[in-house]
Amino acid sequence: MKYVILIHSNPQPWGHPTSDFVAEHQALSPEERASLEADFESVMQEMSDNGELLGGQALGDPADARLVRWHAGRRKITEGPYAETVEQFAGFFLIDVVSQERAEEVAEKFAGPGETVELRPVAT
Template identity: 75%
Template sequence: MKYVILMHSNPQPWGHPTSEFLAEHQALPPEERERRSAEFDEVLKELSQSGELVGGQALGDPRDARLFRWEGGRRKVTDGPYAETAEHFAGFFLIDVASQERAEEVTAKFSGPGETVELRPLFA
């Protein structure tokens, strides 16, 4: 079963890994930040070795995004995602796992202070 893990975040300034730029993460003791980083690296290594990690990618600054819409029968292109958005889509991981339970187990390891992580199955 394939799932996408969507990372939502809004670090100021924009950077990756996004957690390192979030006030909630920065407020953690240095040992806790290091532990979380090591755990994240270990999860990625485990998923790669098991073949469950299909791919993933961090996204650039949302200020560089362009929206393409139709308005009045014509294409309209505007800057950025949304001006007053609290969170932006920061990146994704595509996984192929045996069950929804496994997908949820993996996704739980991707969430951290100040971030929202969304798990969504691919359309079959």
């Protein structure tokens, strides 16, 4: 079963890993930050070893995005970001796992203070 893990964040300034630039994450103790990083690295290694990790990519600053919309009978390109929102789409991972439960287990390791992780099945 394929899923995409969508990372929503608002680092200030924009950078990756996004957690390094999110105030809620920066407020954690060094031990708490190290524990979260170890959880993430562990699940990444596990998925890589199991063939579950199909790919992923961090995204650039939403201020550099361009939107293409249909307006007044033609395509129009405007500057991003897509929406005025607290969180922006920061990156994604594509995984192929045996069950929704496994996908949720993995997605939990991606969640951290000040960020939202969205888990969505890939349409078949």
